[in-house]
Amino acid sequence: MNFFDLVEKRRSVRKFSNENVPGKVIMKALKAALLAANSSNLQPWEFYWIKDKKKKEDLVKACFSQNAAKTAQELIVAVSRIDTWKRNRELILKDYKEKGKLLPIIEKYYNKVIPLSYRHDRFGFLGAMKKIISIFMKIIGLFKPIPRGPLYRHDVFEIVTKTTALACQNFMMALVAQGYDSCPMEGFDHKRVKKILNLNSKSHVVMVLGVGKADPKGIYGERFRIDDDLVIKII
Amino acid sequence: MNFFDLVEKRRSVRKFSNENVPGKVIMKALKAALLAANSSNLQPWEFYWIKDKKKKEDLVKACFSQNAAKTAQELIVAVSRIDTWKRNRELILKDYKEKGKLLPIIEKYYNKVIPLSYRHDRFGFLGAMKKIISIFMKIIGLFKPIPRGPLYRHDVFEIVTKTTALACQNFMMALVAQGYDSCPMEGFDHKRVKKILNLNSKSHVVMVLGVGKADPKGIYGERFRIDDDLVIKII
Numbered sequence: 249m250n251f252f253d254l255v256e257k258r259r260s261v262r263k264f265s266n267e268n269v270p271g272k273v274i275m276k277a278l279k280a281a282l283l284a285a286n287s288s289n290l291q292p293w294e295f296y297w298i299k300d301k302k303k304k305e306d307l308v309k310a311c312f313s314q315n316a317a318k319t320a321q322e323l324i325v326a327v328s329r330i331d332t333w334k335r336n337r338e339l340i341l342k343d344y345k346e347k348g349k350l351l352p353i354i355e356k357y358y359n360k361v362i363p364l365s366y367r368h369d370r371f372g373f374l375g376a377m378k379k380i381i382s383i384f385m386k387i388i389g390l391f392k393p394i395p396r397g398p399l400y401r402h403d404v405f406e407i408v409t410k411t412t413a414l415a416c417q418n419f420m421m422a423l424v425a426q427g428y429d430s431c432p433m434e435g436f437d438h439k440r441v442k443k444i445l446n447l448n449s450k451s452h453v454v455m456v457l458g459v460g461k462a463d464p465k466g467i468y469g470e471r472f473r474i475d476d477d478l479v480i481k482i483i
Numbered sequence: 484m485n486f487f488d489l490v491e492k493r494r495s496v497r498k499f500s501n502e503n504v505p506g507k508v509i510m511k512a513l514k515a516a517l518l519a520a521n522s523s524n525l526q527p528w529e530f531y532w533i534k535d536k537k538k539k540e541d542l543v544k545a546c547f548s549q550n551a552a553k554t555a556q557e558l559i560v561a562v563s564r565i566d567t568w569k570r571n572r573e574l575i576l577k578d579y580k581e582k583g584k585l586l587p588i589i590e591k592y593y594n595k596v597i598p599l600s601y602r603h604d605r606f607g608f609l610g611a612m613k614k615i616i617s618i619f620m621k622i623i624g625l626f627k628p629i630p631r632g633p634l635y636r637h638d639v640f641e642i643v644t645k646t647t648a649l650a651c652q653n654f655m656m657a658l659v660a661q662g663y664d665s666c667p668m669e670g671f672d673h674k675r676v677k678k679i680l681n682l683n684s685k686s687h688v689v690m691v692l693g694v695g696k697a698d699p700k701g702i703y704g705e706r707f708r709i710d711d712d713l714v715i716k717i718i
Contacts, residue, residue, distance in 0.1 A: 251660035254486060255515045255653060278715050280490045282708055284652055285667045291709055297717045310628050336709055343707045393545050393672035402637040406644050407669070410689060413648035414667075417519055418490060421656070425486035432520045432649075434642070437628035445718070454645060472578045473517055474526055474571055480513050482532045483680070 254424045259467050261429040264319040264460030269428055274322055274459065277422035281415040288362060290336050292408035293415050293454075294327040296445050303444055310440035311456055316431035320458030325441060326416050328408035330401065331450035333366045368401040370449065375400040405452055412454045423459060429466070431458040489659045494702050496664040499554040499695030504663055509557055509694065512657035516650040523597060524575060525568045527643035528650050528689075531560040531680050538679055545675035546691055551666035555693030560676060561651050563643035565636065566685035568601045603636040605684065610635040640687055647689045658694060664701070666693040 249257070278295055286293070298304050304323060311317035337358045344350040368374050378399045388394055398404045420430045433456045441453045484492070513530050521528070533539050539558060546552035572593045579585040603609050613634045623629055633639045655665045668691045676688045 251486060251489060251656060252511070252515060255518050255657070258518070258520070260520055275715075276487070279711065280487060282711065282714065283490050283493070283706070285493070285495055285655060287669055289707065291714065294714050294716060297715065300718055303718060312628055312630075335713075339709045340707060344704075347705070349704060389672065389674065393547055393675050395547075395670065396673055400637075402635075402641070406637070406641050406687070409641050410644050410648040413645040414652040417649040417652035418656075420520060421486060421653075422490070434522055435630065437624065437631060439624065439631055440628050452641070469579075469584060470582070471518070472524065472575060474574045476514065476517065478570075479517065479526065479529050480510075480532065481529060483535055483538060 249425070254421055258420055258424045259429070259462075259471065260316075260431045261458075261460070261462040261466040262314075262316045262431060262468050263463040263466040264316075264321060264429065264458065265463045265466075266319075267321070267461045269321045269459055269461070273423070273426050273428055274324070276426065277419050277428075278324070280422035281419035284411075284414040284418045286411040286414060287407050288357075289340060290333045290362070290366075290411075292329050292332055292336070293412040294329060294332075294451070295415075295419075296325040296327065298323045298325065298444075306444050307441065307456065310444065311433055311436045314433065314435065316433055316458040317456065319460065319463065320431070321460035322458075324419070324457045324459065325445060326412050326419075326454040326457065327445070327447060327451050328405065328412040328454050329451045330366060330368065330404045330408055331448070333362060337362060365398050365407075366404055368404060372401060409452055409454050416455060416457070419457065427461075428459060429462045432456075433458065484660070489656055493655055493659045494664070494697075494706065495551075495666045496693075496695070496697040496701040497549075497551045497666055497703050498698040498701040499551075499556060499664065499693065500698045500701070501554075502556070502696045504556045504694055504696070508658070508661050508663055509559070511661065512654050512663075513559070515657035516654035519646075519650040519653045521646040521649060522642050523592075525571050525597070525601075525646075527564050527567055527571070528647040529562040529564060529567075529686070530650075530654075531562065533558045533560065533679075541679050542676065542691070545679065546668055546671040549668065549670065551668055551693040552691065554695065554698065555666070556695035557693075559654070559692045559694065560680060561647050561654075561689040561692065562680070562682060562686050563640065563647040563689050564686045565601060565603065565639045565643055566683070568597060572597060600633050600642075601639055603639060607636060644687055644689050651690060651692070654692065662696075663694060664697045667691075668693065
């Protein structure tokens with residue numbers, strides 16, 4: 249099936265049949281997810297594949313026992329993190345070094361620019377300080393283009409969640425490519441989901457993905473999109 | 484080419500050749516983008532395809548004149564919005580009604596639940612109020628799963644940006660499927676980009692996408708990913 253047929257075929261399936269999903273299908277889809285574009289190659293994502301029966305039951309409950317979770321053969325939780333950049337940055341720099349390609353500009357980028365964006369404290373002091381500096385920066389910004397963020401912790405969360413979403417779309421498409429379906433869920437008790445996964449405050453649950461084969465009644469209606477010209481603007 | 488080959492093939496291209504990209508290639512990729520999964524089907528995205536020569540020059544400058552922007556044959560800006568839900572909700576409800584499928588639960592969802600999440604004022608009063616209510620809700624949350632957000636305006640921005648990113652990944656993959664390349668950029672002066680596009684404060688620039696055919700020197704290095712087991716957790 250070509251890419252555009254897959255795009256047409258992918259629908260959010262709310263009810264799955266009881267046909268089992270082979271583990272290698274999930275793993276292949278996860279590996280495709282990890283090849284998505286991502287911010288500064290910092291790969292701030294995590295994918296939790298919940299196999300433990302008790303944890304799975306708890307997760308279904310945390311998703312308000314909605315059908316897409318309850319009938320899913322497999323449940324995967326996509327998580328974004330603002331704290332893995334330090335570890336990942338070291339791995340990236342190590343790889344550059346090993347390949348003999350660590351240019352000064354790359355080293356500066358990962359050692360100076362990235363920490364400036366990603367370093368934050370729990371109480372927002374650093375965010376407030378960045379905000380104050382940004383007020384002075386604005387004067388320079390009157391004369392030439394300048395970077396204006398991320399300032400706050402929530403700005404960094406927006407970046408890492410954005411990147412994780414890129415991977416999620418690959419994941420869902422990779423399932424369709426293998427003849428399986430998914431449902432991305434955002435309706436859940438994020439505090440409970442984080443507890444099940446033992447996540448800290450530097451992580452957000454991006455979405456819970458139910459996976460399986462669609463039940464004949466699994467798609468709740470025809471796809472509806474608003475007119476293209478409301479959202480595609482040629483200027 | 485099958486989906487997994489496309490995933491392998493998609494790389495962020497930093498320098499494009501001067502081969503022109505047919506308009507229908509862009510339009511086909513944009514239409515594929517709009518079929519991505521999205522939050523509550525509210526389609527809070529916009530894609531600006533910049534054809535005006537002056538605006539394009541300004542946009543390149545706002546992207547700090549980086550190669551990926553400067554050499555791109557086409558530039559598309561992906562935008563997420565927290566203010567189009569009202570219009571889109573009406574269109575969704577109208578479609579349900581026309582199909583004779585407007586169940587009370589759907590009407591309630593779009594008319595009660597969605598405004599509770601999406602309605603915000605500029606100064607954060609509503610966000611603060613939601614936060615206060617959420618403190619009381621936490622008591623209920625001790626006994627059963629409850630929705631815990633979005634509370635603040637920036638939480639809503641995280642949702643709409645997440646959804647727009649799903650569409651962006653489809654867009655990039657759709658270009659590869661047609662033999663073209665892209666570079667998703669986050670390094671830009673977002674204030675200037677917003678000014679060029681005449682965007683209000685209820686919109687975020689999610690990414691600027693440069694499009695073209697890769698120059699032979701367009702990919703700056705081998706792809707590097709950290710080990711799978713650092714980010715795929717089976718529990």
